[in-house]
Structures are given as C-alpha cells and as structure tokens.
Amino acid sequence: MADTLIFGLFPNVDPTARVVASLQAMGIPDDHVTIMSAVPYSSRLFGRRHPRTRFLPFLALGALGGLAVALFIAAGTPALYPIKVGAQPVIAPFPPTAIMVFEFVSLGVMIMAFLGFLLQSRFPRLSPAIYDERITDGYIGLSVRASDRLADEIIDLYNANGAIDVRRESVALAEPHRYRHLMFWGVLSVVGLGAVLAPLLLTYDIIRIPWINVMYHSPAVGPQEGPRLAAPEAAVPFSGPRLVAGSPATLPLEATENSLQRGGVLYGVYCAICHGYPDGSPGSLRDYFPEVPPINSQRVQSLSHEDIFVTVTNGLNRMPSLAEQLTIGETWDVANYVLSLGEGAAPAGQ
Ligand code: HEC
Structure with missing residues (x-):
C-alpha cells in the first residue's frame, strides 16, 4: 500500500500537541511524524x-585527543630533544603542563563538538524538502507519513484541531537524505581545501613574511663603525707611542727575575736567529748577516737599555724593526735580558 505525506500548518503549540497525541494513539510511529518550528521547542x-x-x-x-597532544608537547618533546643543563635529568615542569592540558582538552572538545554536531545533523540537504515559509513566521508545521488508508482520517484530525493549511505532498520530500549527499559535502570540502592550499603553495616564494628576528634584517655594526666610548679618566693606557723625539716614551722596566725570564724567551724567539744563542752557537741566519754583532760582544754590551729599546723599535740598517712583534713592555724585557748576559767570549764563528 502506497504511503502519502500530509502536511498541516498550526498557529501554536497546543493544537499541534493534541494532534501528535492523537497520531500516537492511531499507532503511527514517532519517526514518521516531523514537527517543524522556528523556535526550538x-x-x-x-x-x-x-x-x-x-x-x-x-x-x-x-x-582524549587533546590530552594526548598536550602531554606529548609538554612531556614528550623534552624527552625527544633533551636539553641537559648541569647533568640534570630531563624534567617536564608541572605548571606549564597543567595549562597545556587544560587548553588542549578544551580545544579538542570544541573541535569535536563542532564536527559531531555537523555529522549528527547530517549536513545541509541537497534535494528539496517539505517546508512552508510561514513556519519562519512562528507557525508550526506538522508532516505525517502514513498509509493512504489513514490519509483522510488524518486530514480530518488536522482540520478539527484548527490547522490553517492542510495539503498532501509527495512522499519523496520526506525521504531521509542518503550518503550520496555526505559524499557531496566531503568532496566539496576537499576541493575547497585544495583550492585554498594549492595557490598558497605555488606563491610560497612571492608571499614571504619577513621574520624580524633574522639577523640579516637587523642592523649590523662593523668593527670600525661602532660608537666609541672615551676611556674613563683614571684609566691607565697600556698602549701608546713607543718613542718621543727619538727616545723611549717610557721608563725602562725593572730587571726583575720575571722580566729577565720573559726577555729570555722573547730573545730566543725574535733575536737569536740573527744574533746567536747565549751559549755561543750562532743563529741560522748568521751567514746572511755577516755584520751582525754577537749579543755578548762589547759593542752590544756597552749600550744602554734605551739604546737597545730604540734599535729594536726602529731597526738599524739591515736589522728590521721589531716594533710590530714586541710590545713596549716586552721590548724592555728583552733589553733587560740582553744586558744581563754581560760581555763574554764571542759565539762560535765570530
Ligand atoms: C734579521 C736579523 C736580525 C734580527 C732578527 C735582530 N737583529 Fe739586531 N742586528 C742585526 C744586524 C744586521 C745588526 C747590525 C746592524 C748594523 O750595524 O748595520 C744588528 C744590530 C743590533 C744591535 C746593535 C745596535 C748598535 O747600535 O750597535 C743590537 C743591540 C741588536 N741588534 C739587538 C737586537 C735584538 C734585541 C733583537 C731581538 C729583539 C734583534 N737585534 C734582532 C740583525 C738582526
């Protein structure tokens, strides 16, 4: 027996409720009765x-999903990428973890509530459905799917309860929408997502958002360009002119044990190659500098500390200046050392 769909429009709740009760009494199942209202009764x-x-x-x-994500970020990542400070074990601090758990659980619940609502209300329907514009104005619509046999009885019931409009409709309007329309919305979402993501990917190089922390963008000051700070008044300069009017600008350093030791080491590095070693062996460049005076010769030993300082600073004829190699203090150390050797036998070969 063919079914039919009977639609009625009622002005308010009371008559509608009476009709629903009568329909239930007639044995019509609830899921064959649809109530439409603008107000969520x-x-x-x-x-x-x-x-x-x-x-x-x-x-x-x-x-649960939110909890898992939060625990992974708060406790999982420190374990995956441990930052060891002072050989301490990896720790997942409680207060931030608690905040993360709260935030992510809320977020998970919100997302799933949204998705769940969409799924349970089955997405917007594509095929036409039964409706009457007056429902939007506050009337209540009632549609019943029943066998043809009961149709007249139901129409009488509607009219008896003050329906302002009653009509028979095609059963197709009440057919529940099937998975075909789920497919439609699914495909539409995927295509839409693709339509947004694909252009973004293609324009990746064009739409660049500069990240202000990149060093390339931050102002750079070269070694010679920076603002200079004047030295504090009480500061002692530890570099300055070596010579003033041809004489040492500083007083000789005291020939302490330390100074002599430093001077000996520096002499071995910078001078011995030409002037020969204190034990008498000649320097390896001896043959190239036949005019070099042995360090313990009378000529050298009769010089003053100041003379040696000036010679090392300026060089002398073919002796190069060693001012770039030795600081002022080191030059005095070497002078102390040279004069501490005293006059002696000329080194071998002299
Ligand atoms: C490249 C070789 C060379 C080196 C290195 C060298 N000298 Fe000389 N030095 C000479 C020569 C050559 C002379 C002789 C210059 C002249 O009389 O024409 C000389 C002369 C001297 C004199 C005598 C100056 C005078 O007035 O008679 C002294 C003192 C001296 N050197 C000290 C030093 C000291 C100290 C060092 C190391 C810090 C040193 N030299 C490193 C080659 C060198």
Missing part, C-alpha cells in the same frame, strides 16, 4: 520522547 512539549543523540562519545574523543 522541546520534544516533550509535544508529548514526544527526547531524541537521543550520540554526542558524548564525540566529546570524550575530543578530550
């Missing part, structure tokens, strides 16, 4: 059971 107002929704599992799933 509770189902109980019409004497119907509260519709069961499977919302809680969605929320629980979201909460």
